[in-house]
Amino acid sequence: MFxxxxxxxxxxxxxIGGDLSxxxxxxxxxxxxxxxxxxxxxxxxxxxxxxALFPGELVISKSMKQVLRSGKFRFTTNRAFGDVINHCSRxxxxxxxxxxxxxxxxRAYVKLFEEGGAESAETWMDGKLVGGLYGVRVGKxxxxxxxxxxxxxxxxxxxxxxxxxxxxQGIELIDCQVYTPHLExxxxxxxxxxxxxxxxKK
Numbered sequence: 001m002f003x004x005x006x007x008x009x010x011x012x013x014x015x016i017g018g019d020l021s022x023x024x025x026x027x028x029x030x031x032x033x034x035x036x037x038x039x040x041x042x043x044x045x046x047x048x049x050x051x052a053l054f055p056g057e058l059v060i061s062k063s064m065k066q067v068l069r070s071g072k073f074r075f076t077t078n079r080a081f082g083d084v085i086n087h088c089s090r091x092x093x094x095x096x097x098x099x100x101x102x103x104x105x106x107r108a109y110v111k112l113f114e115e116g117g118a119e120s121a122e123t124w125m126d127g128k129l130v131g132g133l134y135g136v137r138v139g140k141x142x143x144x145x146x147x148x149x150x151x152x153x154x155x156x157x158x159x160x161x162x163x164x165x166x167x168x169q170g171i172e173l174i175d176c177q178v179y180t181p182h183l184e185x186x187x188x189x190x191x192x193x194x195x196x197x198x199x200x201k202k
Contacts, residue, residue: 011047014045015044022115029143047193048193053188055163058186075157077165079120089105091148133147140171155182
């Protein structure tokens with residue numbers, strides 16, 4: 001069991017420690033909580049407000065529309081989950097000295113994927129994986145975890161196609177967890193934790 005969400009600190013930190021079993025991960029996501037790592041210890045977060053995207057508010061720039069029509073990339077889902085999460089763990093990020101996606105996290109999410117609890121979206125160019133993202137579906141919410149890009153616009157390409165696919169499958173909210181300019185440019189915005197929990201309950 002996790003502590004009451006109201007006990008989270010101003011950064012959203014709710015608890016420290018515990019395991020990364022699929023049961024724990026499933027309980028966390030159903031409760032509006034997600035893990036990050038600090039050293040070798042998992043930390044569990046539930047920020048308020050929370051960064052999220054309503055699919056109907058997805059923003060696609062004119063230049064990105066041209067990329068989508070170009071035929072440069074190919075989109076798939078769940079074809080290379082392990083490769084996607086490994087690329088996410090190794091891709092340098094501005095303002096971050098290292099990665100929170102540890103080997104323990106990778107093993108845990110790969111197992112979750114094998115049990116049908118996690119998903120990935122991929123962008124391919126000339127047969128090579130050049131972008132993608134992964135996350136966890138909870139009812140009508142998709143909880144995005146991380147994305148990577150090894151070619152210009154590759155992660156946006158996967159994200160946009162995946163959002164369109166999720167809408168056809170009944171997803172009403174994309175959880176982006178915490179603010180990034182990249183996702184803000186695609187239409188994500190802050191919502192209260194209570195609103196987020198309402199969507200989870202659906």
